Amino acid sequence: MDQNVTERSPLLQPAQDGLSESDEIQEYTGCQPEACCNPRRPLHRYMVLAVMCFLSFGSYFCYDNPAALQDIFIEKLGLSTSEYSALYSWYSWPNVVLSMIGGFLIDRVFGIRLGAFIFASFCLVGQVVFAAGAFFNLLGLMYFARFLFGIGGESLAVAQNTYAISWFRDHELNMVFGVLLSMSRIGSTVNMNVMQPIYKAKSLTNLTPPKHMGVVLLIASATCVFSVMCTILLAFIDRRAKRLLGQQAAATGEKIELRDITRFPLPVWLLCIICVAYYVSVFPFISLGEVFFLRRYQTSPDAADAITSLPYIVSAVASPICGFLIDRTGRNVLWIMFGTFLTLGCHICLAFTFNLNPYALMAWFGVSYSIVAASLWPLVSHCVPSRALGTAYGIMQSVQNLGLACVNLATGAIVDAKGYLMLEVFFLMWLCLALIFCSLLYLWDLKYMDGRLNRSAAERHRIEGIEKAAAEAAAARDE
Ligand SMILES: C[C@H](NC(=O)[C@@H](N)CCCCN)C(=O)O
Numbered sequence: 001m002d003q004n005v006t007e008r009s010p011l012l013q014p015a016q017d018g019l020s021e022s023d024e025i026q027e028y029t030g031c032q033p034e035a036c037c038n039p040r041r042p043l044h045r046y047m048v049l050a051v052m053c054f055l056s057f058g059s060y061f062c063y064d065n066p067a068a069l070q071d072i073f074i075e076k077l078g079l080s081t082s083e084y085s086a087l088y089s090w091y092s093w094p095n096v097v098l099s100m101i102g103g104f105l106i107d108r109v110f111g112i113r114l115g116a117f118i119f120a121s122f123c124l125v126g127q128v129v130f131a132a133g134a135f136f137n138l139l140g141l142m143y144f145a146r147f148l149f150g151i152g153g154e155s156l157a158v159a160q161n162t163y164a165i166s167w168f169r170d171h172e173l174n175m176v177f178g179v180l181l182s183m184s185r186i187g188s189t190v191n192m193n194v195m196q197p198i199y200k201a202k203s204l205t206n207l208t209p210p211k212h213m214g215v216v217l218l219i220a221s222a223t224c225v226f227s228v229m230c231t232i233l234l235a236f237i238d239r240r241a242k243r244l245l246g247q248q249a250a251a252t253g254e255k256i257e258l259r260d261i262t263r264f265p266l267p268v269w270l271l272c273i274i275c276v277a278y279y280v281s282v283f284p285f286i287s288l289g290e291v292f293f294l295r296r297y298q299t300s301p302d303a304a305d306a307i308t309s310l311p312y313i314v315s316a317v318a319s320p321i322c323g324f325l326i327d328r329t330g331r332n333v334l335w336i337m338f339g340t341f342l343t344l345g346c347h348i349c350l351a352f353t354f355n356l357n358p359y360a361l362m363a364w365f366g367v368s369y370s371i372v373a374a375s376l377w378p379l380v381s382h383c384v385p386s387r388a389l390g391t392a393y394g395i396m397q398s399v400q401n402l403g404l405a406c407v408n409l410a411t412g413a414i415v416d417a418k419g420y421l422m423l424e425v426f427f428l429m430w431l432c433l434a435l436i437f438c439s440l441l442y443l444w445d446l447k448y449m450d451g452r453l454n455r456s457a458a459e460r461h462r463i464e465g466i467e468k469a470a471a472e473a474a475a476a477r478d479e
Helices: 003-008 020-030 042-054 055-062 070-075 081-092 095-110 112-133 139-167 170-199 209-245 257-263 266-279 283-288 289-297 301-329 331-351 357-381 384-419 421-450 458-479
Strands: none
Touching: 042 139, 042 170, 042 209, 055 112, 055 139, 055 209, 070 081, 070 209, 070 289, 081 095, 081 139, 081 283, 081 331, 081 384, 095 112, 095 266, 095 384, 112 139, 112 209, 139 170, 139 209, 139 331, 170 209, 170 301, 209 289, 257 384, 266 331, 266 357, 266 421, 283 289, 283 301, 283 384, 289 301, 289 357, 301 331, 301 357, 301 458, 331 357, 331 421, 357 384, 384 421
8 A cells, every 4th residue: 555645534533532433434524424425435436337337338339339220231232241340350359459458558557536437538539430431431541449448448347347356246247237237238228229319310311321320320429428528527536535535546356467368278268268259159149130030020120129139138137137146046057058059050040940929039039148257257267266367358458359250251251252141150050159169168178177167156155155164264374
């Protein structure tokens, strides 16, 4: 802890002149001890969580702007499906590397407050340049814009998670991460349901399609402006609270150690393959969902967007519930297999049936997606020591973005060359690969890790309690 900060902060000094700590807070902060501006109060933390939720709202809202307007991009701006899907690839390319160093940039270069502002600003600049590229119908500029946007998008999520860990305690973190993910899903949902109505606004119809699209994308950048303002507000709140409490600014704690990577156990690499094999059947499918449902079910663009947004709506509600349920039951590997199997069933129905209700299918897709997201990411923390957790997550996001970058290029080419049935078969192949590697993970865990990754919650709490007591006893002996 910084000695200077400690000396300056009266909250850490003994109460002066008989004043209680609460009086000290009131005297120092000018606010009532129980007021929401008191950093020691839970109400203050939950107010901060409200601001934290909007840090990535703009990035999730604008990430799927192309998906919400896919018919316009293809039919009015004349993009092929391959050219359209490349808009998503260009988001992922920078994150093949940046996912590995986002935490390093926050900890060693920018700091959490400036880092969050810079990454949110990259999202804003990327979205404004994207709007300019559409306005002037310059596909290369649109790709460059999505590259800029991608630089901000994933690292902003790292900054958001770092703030969350800094402000909330262990027993609150699962709820907090569930709320943050839900808010991000709401950003995606709002995008999928408002962009078509904005595009159809009467006042814009006199513009040429490219200029029309440019104006609509510029309007969408307002969400990124709001996120940038939230990073500024949160920086002031965080600085004030850390000063009052005499604490250092938050850090990811990520030390990208190459030697850590060489020592990762096989399950980490199996999880990376499961992650990429699963997610390439989710985000690329959603990015192509509007035209798929338009053509498959003869819906309107608005209705197709509403159907495509259902996985996000369902996930906004189901993610915290699945997180709570899986925390209570454990058996994470079986949950990943179950969620992947459900997703496989959903894609089979989307590929080979024509009379099932698309709203029901996509709600089913949202539940299965929520189960996998809630069981997959927490499992990493049971595979590597906490000091290597940031590196492990960086590797997973890096592999995931490499897969998304390549698969988005492939999906566009498949649709242009073979149509949507082959696209669905392509997704089914990836989900079968995910299931195969889930099975390998289960068998490896059973044979070589004593079932550590797939323990029930009760077993995990009991065994980890024993391991913690043994570690403390060993530490005491060493002393
Ligand atoms: C938690 C997980 N997020 C991701 O996989 C991100 N790499 C993708 C972010 C896309 C929009 N910014 C998820 O959304 O399930």
